[in-house]
Amino acid sequence: MKLTKVMGHRGAALLAPENTLASIRAAAATGVKWVEIDVHPIAQGGLIIFHDHTLERCTNGFGNTLEANLETMLSLDAGSWFGAEHDGEKVPTLEQAIDCIQALGLGLNLEIKYEDADVERVVPPILAVLSERWQDNDKLMISSFNYEALQICYREDKQRHLGYLVEDVPSDWLLKLAAIEAFSLNCYYAVLTKQQARAVKSAGYKLLCYTANEAHLVERHWDWGMDTIITDDPNQFMHLES
Ligand code: G3P
Numbered sequence: 001m002k003l004t005k006v007m008g009h010r011g012a013a014l015l016a017p018e019n020t021l022a023s024i025r026a027a028a029a030t031g032v033k034w035v036e037i038d039v040h041p042i043a044q045g046g047l048i049i050f051h052d053h054t055l056e057r058c059t060n061g062f063g064n065t066l067e068a069n070l071e072t073m074l075s076l077d078a079g080s081w082f083g084a085e086h087d088g089e090k091v092p093t094l095e096q097a098i099d100c101i102q103a104l105g106l107g108l109n110l111e112i113k114y115e116d117a118d119v120e121r122v123v124p125p126i127l128a129v130l131s132e133r134w135q136d137n138d139k140l141m142i143s144s145f146n147y148e149a150l151q152i153c154y155r156e157d158k159q160r161h162l163g164y165l166v167e168d169v170p171s172d173w174l175l176k177l178a179a180i181e182a183f184s185l186n187c188y189y190a191v192l193t194k195q196q197a198r199a200v201k202s203a204g205y206k207l208l209c210y211t212a213n214e215a216h217l218v219e220r221h222w223d224w225g226m227d228t229i230i231t232d233d234p235n236q237f238m239h240l241e242s
């Protein structure tokens, strides 16, 4: 799989309302070739692109995201909180986001945002949408903090590129990556140590770091072997791709 050095976070969260089609288009406009977005299961099998557990911060709705029904979710305004020019921007479905990302020729890092235990109910429908709609497996990564979700992805299709998301790198990271033949460890840059970074690279895995929006915060991480940065502000880093 051809990863690039820069990946837009939630589309390009600094440039447009996060996890919306506007944010994905804003990312593409910077020249970035990959975007990360969050897929969130909701009531009755709905799959939306959304980050938070609750609706208040990024929409004009309120309540628990997991309990929202699809019709309500798609009627919300997910743009005006960011700026008047985005009034009426909608929360996209997974299908809409996939279509938009593919039409723009971007790679997709799809983060499965789910912390509850019943992953067996939630993950297979996400994989079904990907199987039906996503065309180029070399431009698709599935990532999650939920290791069990990644185990299901691996069980269902061993060809997928899986990124194990962590904040602090756990002591059993190598066992976990090996068990699912992971593609990468996706770490929080601020707590990653040089020794951990080197160990991940020596073991043959890609190393992605989130979410740094200023170049100086991750400068040394490139020397440690970091492959890709996930950033809200791709413009800060696009010179690295040339
Ligand atoms: O995938 C990297 C990053 O998105 C993980 O954290 O909370 O922004 O989804 P979060």
Ligand code: MG
Pocket: 010, 036, 037, 038, 111
């Ligand atoms: Mg995310």
